[in-house]
Amino acid sequence: MCLFIGQLMLSSCYSLVLCRFNMSSKTSGLKNITKIWADQDFLMLLIFNLLSNATAVVTFEDVGSILMILCISALSATIESCICRLFKNRKIHNIVLSCFIAAHLFTAIIDSFLIVNFNLIFTQNAVGIIAETTPEETKSFLSTYLTIWNILLIIGAVVATIWIISWLARKMVNNKPIAVTSMVLTILGASVYLFMVYKHATTGGGDLSVSQLHSFSRYGYSLVIFKNAHEDIKTLRDINRAVVAERQEQDAPTVVVVIGESFSIYHSSLYGYPKQTNPLLSERVSDGSMVVFDNVVSISDHTGVVMYSVYVANGSSAPSSGNVLFPVCFRKAGYKTALLDNQYFVGNGLTWINDEKLSDIMFDYRNKESVGLDNNLIKELPTVSEPQLVVIHLMGQHYTYEIRYPSEFKRFSASDYSGDLTDAEREIVAHYDNATLYNDYVVDNVIKQFEDKNCILVYFSDHGEEIYEIDDFMGHGNAAQRPTLKYQMRVPLMVWTSKAYQTLHPDVVQRLKDAEHKPIFTDNIPHFLFDVAGIKTEYFAPELSFVNDNYKPATRRVLGSIDYDKYKEESTVKARY
Numbered sequence: 300m301c302l303f304i305g306q307l308m309l310s311s312c313y314s315l316v317l318c319r320f321n322m323s324s325k326t327s328g329l330k331n332i333t334k335i336w337a338d339q340d341f342l343m344l345l346i347f348n349l350l351s352n353a354t355a356v357v358t359f360e361d362v363g364s365i366l367m368i369l370c371i372s373a374l375s376a377t378i379e380s381c382i383c384r385l386f387k388n389r390k391i392h393n394i395v396l397s398c399f400i401a402a403h404l405f406t407a408i409i410d411s412f413l414i415v416n417f418n419l420i421f422t423q424n425a426v427g428i429i430a431e432t433t434p435e436e437t438k439s440f441l442s443t444y445l446t447i448w449n450i451l452l453i454i455g456a457v458v459a460t461i462w463i464i465s466w467l468a469r470k471m472v473n474n475k476p477i478a479v480t481s482m483v484l485t486i487l488g489a490s491v492y493l494f495m496v497y498k499h500a501t502t503g504g505g506d507l508s509v510s511q512l513h514s515f516s517r518y519g520y521s522l523v524i525f526k527n528a529h530e531d532i533k534t535l536r537d538i539n540r541a542v543v544a545e546r547q548e549q550d551a552p553t554v555v556v557v558i559g560e561s562f563s564i565y566h567s568s569l570y571g572y573p574k575q576t577n578p579l580l581s582e583r584v585s586d587g588s589m590v591v592f593d594n595v596v597s598i599s600d601h602t603g604v605v606m607y608s609v610y611v612a613n614g615s616s617a618p619s620s621g622n623v624l625f626p627v628c629f630r631k632a633g634y635k636t637a638l639l640d641n642q643y644f645v646g647n648g649l650t651w652i653n654d655e656k657l658s659d660i661m662f663d664y665r666n667k668e669s670v671g672l673d674n675n676l677i678k679e680l681p682t683v684s685e686p687q688l689v690v691i692h693l694m695g696q697h698y699t700y701e702i703r704y705p706s707e708f709k710r711f712s713a714s715d716y717s718g719d720l721t722d723a724e725r726e727i728v729a730h731y732d733n734a735t736l737y738n739d740y741v742v743d744n745v746i747k748q749f750e751d752k753n754c755i756l757v758y759f760s761d762h763g764e765e766i767y768e769i770d771d772f773m774g775h776g777n778a779a780q781r782p783t784l785k786y787q788m789r790v791p792l793m794v795w796t797s798k799a800y801q802t803l804h805p806d807v808v809q810r811l812k813d814a815e816h817k818p819i820f821t822d823n824i825p826h827f828l829f830d831v832a833g834i835k836t837e838y839f840a841p842e843l844s845f846v847n848d849n850y851k852p853a854t855r856r857v858l859g860s861i862d863y864d865k866y867k868e869e870s871t872v873k874a875r876y
């Protein structure tokens with residue numbers, strides 16, 4: 300909303316300026332229209348705008364964004380120089396001009412510092428990192444970077460920059476080609492902003508990256524986003540601190556939740572793929588310890604959205620439970636909880652799952668950083684007392700596929716594939732299948748760690764993946780725009796039970812088998828976990844647990860606005876291989 304108002308004010312301000320100069324041009328001729336873009340104040344502000352806005356190129360490095368930075372800089376310099384012109388008193392005029400210049404220099408220095416030392420510019424993530432810095436860290440940071448020599452260097456660079464830009468601006472005064480170019484760029488910049496305002500007003504959407512191309516709006520936007528996200532996380536912490544849960548009077552099995560990544564069932568031999576990509580898990584199915592579910596749809600094609608929907612016990616059709624996170628219920632019920640995550644880490648980004656305090660509410664143990672290949676996560680398994688809940692979040696088959704498996708798993712190569720694919724595509728499909736084969740080994744290895752326990756383990760993927768089945772697209776995140784949803788939205792789900800668990804819970808094992816073909820939505824997972832672990836909490840909805848007698852499959856499995864079960868794929872869709 301703040302952003303919208305800012306854009307509206309900026310655009311209105313520009314319109315007023317244009318009106319004023321159009322009116323005066325009626326009497327003074329065409330020359331006066333370009334006059335504002337030929338004076339020294341404008342030219343100085345234009346160069347300072349370019350200086351401070353150009354740092355965004357680190358993130359937005361495409362030609363379109365660079366041209367946009369030029370236009371937005373010209374628009375901003377025009378508005379700033381017009382504001383200066385409003386002050387007829389020379390002293391006040393110079394103070395206002397100096398304030399604009401100081402603001403541009405400030406943002407340029409901060410961004411340059413962040414680029415040189417951390418290869419990032421000021422965004423909401425940078426605000427998050429700064430906000431979470433302890434006083435000791437700040438002290439050691441300042442003593443490392445803010446030496447007397449660095450301070451002198453910055454002062455020298457600032458003085459030199461101001462002098463050079465003033466000199467350049469003086470040289471360009473009354474240069475007609477520069478003035479006309481600046482005018483054109485300003486009009487283009489204003490059009491982009493007005494279009495954004497229109498998009499916000501009509502659809503509530505629009506390309507927010509435009510506001511990231513001007514340092515002032517990027518700084519403002521970052522602070523607003525940080526504040527909102529921070530407030531949301533604080534609320535989430537308070538809600539979860541107050542959760543009440545306990546265990547039923549029964550055995551408390553070890554519960555293991557393995558969350559995969561970008562696993563396509565269309566590349567899994569467990570789901571009928573002709574290449575043997577899941578040999579080890581197939582053996583577990585054969586010995587009766589694993590059940591494979593074949594009618595499972597994910598709530599989204601984006602990792603972050605799925606992760607939240609799997610962690611919160613709300614469920615798409617459950618009564619609102621106020622965003623209670625399932626590991627908190629386990630912990631409150633006496634479970635020791637651990638998270639081994641190969642994608643999200645505490646302090647790395649501004650999301651609920653990276654928040655240290657929230658993480659401390661959810662888990663007794665959590666790994667600190669990426670471990671490279673997924674199998675290394677197993678080395679991080681903590682020794683904690685029972686009963687325990689272990690959540691393992693893999694990197695799985697996320698692109699780039701060839702770096703997701705070690706060389707000894709290079710079983711498939713381009714020559715193994717026929718069909719309407721290019722050589723480069725065959726190569727990538729082979730990498731994906733090798734990554735799936737490695738994932739089979741990793742999940743099987745996780746199971747091995749719990750074989751001698753009373754344990755139930757669930758594996759599912761956050762979403763699927765397209766690997767050139769329809770056309771030359773590979774990846775995920777755009778299912779709603781594709782000719783078919785199935786490759787990205789159908790996901791694998793399997794549940795393994797140890798011998799001890801099978802002996803103690805033959806009824807659950809039978810109900811697992813009965814549910815093999817039932818429609819399941821990934822946000823059913825927390826309720827399934829509460830059910831099998833006997834967690835007593837008001838947030839448990841039996842109708843959402845697919846092993847419960849009261850299970851009611853979701854009547855609508857919706858991706859955005861598309862109902863998966865009513866969706867008919869385009870009749871022209873034909874698999875290429």
Ligand SMILES: [Zn+2]
Pocket residue numbers: 560561601602603761762
């Ligand atoms: Zn994902």
